[in-house]
Amino acid sequence: MLTIAETSFSSRLFLGTGKFASSKIMEQAISASGTEMVTVALRRVDLSNPNDDIMSVIDPRKYTFLPNTSGARNSDEAIRLARLARAASGNRWLKLEVTPDPRTLLPDPVETLVATEKLVKEGFIVLPYMNADPILALRLQDAGAAAVMPLGSPIGTNQGILTAFQIEIIIEQAGVPVVVDAGIGAPSHAAQAMEMGADAVLVNTAIAIARDPIAMAGAFAKAVEAGRTAYEAGMGAKSTNAQASSPLQGISEDLSFL
Amino acid sequence: MPDFFSWQNQLERCSESDVMHALECAKPGIGELSALLSPAADRFLPQLAARSRDLTLQRFGRTTQLYAPVYLSNFCTNRCVYCGFSATNKIDRKALTLDEAEKEAEILYRRGFRHILLVSGESDAIIDVSYLENLAKRLCSRFASLSIEVQPLSTEAYRRLFAAGITAVAVYQETYDRELYKELHPAGKKRDYDFRLDTPDRAAAVGMREIGIGALLGLSNWRAEGMALGYHLNSLRRRFWQTNFSVSFPRLRPAAGAFAPLTEVNLKNLSQLIFALRIFDPDVGLIVSTREEAAFRDGMLGLGPTRYSAGSSTAPGGYGNPELNGEQFSVGDHRSLPEMAAVIRSKGFDPVCKDWDASFQESTLS
Numbered sequence: 001m002l003t004i005a006e007t008s009f010s011s012r013l014f015l016g017t018g019k020f021a022s023s024k025i026m027e028q029a030i031s032a033s034g035t036e037m038v039t040v041a042l043r044r045v046d047l048s049n050p051n052d053d054i055m056s057v058i059d060p061r062k063y064t065f066l067p068n069t070s071g072a073r074n075s076d077e078a079i080r081l082a083r084l085a086r087a088a089s090g091n092r093w094l095k096l097e098v099t100p101d102p103r104t105l106l107p108d109p110v111e112t113l114v115a116t117e118k119l120v121k122e123g124f125i126v127l128p129y130m131n132a133d134p135i136l137a138l139r140l141q142d143a144g145a146a147a148v149m150p151l152g153s154p155i156g157t158n159q160g161i162l163t164a165f166q167i168e169i170i171i172e173q174a175g176v177p178v179v180v181d182a183g184i185g186a187p188s189h190a191a192q193a194m195e196m197g198a199d200a201v202l203v204n205t206a207i208a209i210a211r212d213p214i215a216m217a218g219a220f221a222k223a224v225e226a227g228r229t230a231y232e233a234g235m236g237a238k239s240t241n242a243q244a245s246s247p248l249q250g251i252s253e254d255l256s257f258l
Numbered sequence: 259m260p261d262f263f264s265w266q267n268q269l270e271r272c273s274e275s276d277v278m279h280a281l282e283c284a285k286p287g288i289g290e291l292s293a294l295l296s297p298a299a300d301r302f303l304p305q306l307a308a309r310s311r312d313l314t315l316q317r318f319g320r321t322t323q324l325y326a327p328v329y330l331s332n333f334c335t336n337r338c339v340y341c342g343f344s345a346t347n348k349i350d351r352k353a354l355t356l357d358e359a360e361k362e363a364e365i366l367y368r369r370g371f372r373h374i375l376l377v378s379g380e381s382d383a384i385i386d387v388s389y390l391e392n393l394a395k396r397l398c399s400r401f402a403s404l405s406i407e408v409q410p411l412s413t414e415a416y417r418r419l420f421a422a423g424i425t426a427v428a429v430y431q432e433t434y435d436r437e438l439y440k441e442l443h444p445a446g447k448k449r450d451y452d453f454r455l456d457t458p459d460r461a462a463a464v465g466m467r468e469i470g471i472g473a474l475l476g477l478s479n480w481r482a483e484g485m486a487l488g489y490h491l492n493s494l495r496r497r498f499w500q501t502n503f504s505v506s507f508p509r510l511r512p513a514a515g516a517f518a519p520l521t522e523v524n525l526k527n528l529s530q531l532i533f534a535l536r537i538f539d540p541d542v543g544l545i546v547s548t549r550e551e552a553a554f555r556d557g558m559l560g561l562g563p564t565r566y567s568a569g570s571s572t573a574p575g576g577y578g579n580p581e582l583n584g585e586q587f588s589v590g591d592h593r594s595l596p597e598m599a600a601v602i603r604s605k606g607f608d609p610v611c612k613d614w615d616a617s618f619q620e621s622t623l624s
Contacts, residue, residue, distance in 0.1 A: 137501045172285055175496035197285075237284035251308045257557030258303075258525050 016204025158185025185222030194227025334379030398423030428470030476519030
């Protein structure tokens with residue numbers, strides 16, 4: 001069971017809602033994934049309209065709604081969006097995205113930290129999207145982030161976990177849940193993140209653009225579960241060389257003092 | 259902190275295959291630590307030593323730090339049944355004046371020490387925050403680092419001491435066994451288990467560069483103490499990621515009061531505990547003091563520990579006057595700094611006397 005900000009989730013797969021061919025397919029994919037956390041771009045929805053295409057399929061009794069600030073170029077814009085979202089929906093959850101470069105959509109670490117500090121003080125439950133920088137993860141955690149969301153590779157690239165080395169450090173150090181976000185293009189990538197010890201993964205493009213998004217959502221659900229089970233079962237360390245099961249060269253002599 | 263006895267149950271359940279997995283695991287957690295400390299791991303001591311040796315070499319290189327304690331006072335308001343300083347023991351009591359304490363430190367400085375640990379019995383009326391603050395201000399320009407091992411203090415007190423030049427705080431829980439703790443500390447402020455347990459948090463919160471924790475071995479089940487130490491260390495690391503941590507492994511030594519250890523912790527047990535904690539946390543400083551005897555300390559060089567005390571006296575004023583009584587416990591290794599350094603060099607290691615600089619704290623001090 002995953003807990004973020006005192007809310008428990010039995011599914012460790014979070015879903016994004018962009019790029020689907022229709023709201024109906026999105027709804028079916030969400031359902032097939034078993035997710036309990038759905039993120040929506042604030043710029044895409046009309047929060048005050050219950051008949052909004054996207055909002056109408058996110059049942060607040062079934063899903064935690066995680067509005068995101070995608071499109072914000074700095075902390076001021078993100079904070080403004082967040083306040084508007086809370087005023088319209090009463091929801092304190094927020095996926096903070098500050099991406100000033102529209103070409104790479106890479107997150108701005110300085111502005112993300114500034115916005116996190118301010119929004120936490122205002123009572124938001126902030127889950128910041130971030131580059132896979134271990135020190136930044138700790139700084140965000142200290143600022144009160146409820147989880148951190150490092151990228152596996154740039155948004156929408158489907159390149160998988162190119163930042164594995166740094167995500168491993170983030171996971172090892174983190175005092176808050178780590179959700180691997182962005183770049184996860186295949187169920188095997190999601191499984192890899194979970195095997196590494198990530199608490200959850202957030203997937204959007206890989207499911208939304210699949211030939212059969214509903215089947216793909218199911219495949220991701222299984223991959224996330226398999227990866228988590230493997231992590232909990234405990235995997236051995238990798239090695240480049242063959243290792244004797246008892247690497248004891250000289251050690252018995254070293255212990256003769258005992 | 260989970261119940262002490264739950265650790266014991268967890269340890270008993272570990273199998274040899276759990277131990278083999280823990281030895282191969284890339285990032286051991288509490289589950290792996292329990293396997294490494296379990297009775298099932300006893301016969302794997304050489305494997306634990308090899309892994310601990312490799313990790314220590316990788317993370318610390320071929321170096322061993324050296325330090326010495328300065329005992330400031332043996333007055334104590336507590337009645338810890340195992341301690342030579344206990345208020346109930348009839349020993350010569352002495353508290354150094356600031357001048358006397360400075361003189362003791364000066365002797366260590368001339369002997370080559372640049373890291374010193376200021377130690378006292380727990381008596382607020384004798385060694386208070388102002389005393390430590392004034393002493394730190396007198397010493398901080400000469401010593402690379404000043405650590406304290408005194409009574410648990412408030413956050414505000416630690417803030418003052420950090421500003422005065424204290425770099426590190428050591429506080430040992432003695433035993434993480436809450437029930438036994440009550441029995442062993444029948445009177446005095448030390449009875450408050452939770453206040454003591456939270457002391458590292460208060461010290462780390464003000465920016466202390468290093469926090470030392472430990473359990474006194476010989477009181478309760480050493481394997482479960484190891485689990486609690488690992489858990490405590492891990493939880494501190496999660497919250498204070500800018501702080502360095504160290505762990506000491508004091509075994510009960512003969513002392514006034516003639517307290518007999520409640521459990522045996524032999525040298526193999528002690529080694530297993532050190533190796534397991536190294537494998538669990540490759541970056542933690544591991545300290546073996548002069549409580550232990552020379553043969554053991556020499557043998558452990560390079561296998562896990564990273565810091566040794568040397569040439570220690572545990573009596574207030576004991577460096578200027580070696581004939582003084584009133585020591586906390588009898589020392590097991592009497593070798594001087596040059597003698598210890600020679601042994602370290604002979605093993606292919608570098609004895610490091612300075613590994614910090616007060617200028618790091620200048621912005622705080624100014």
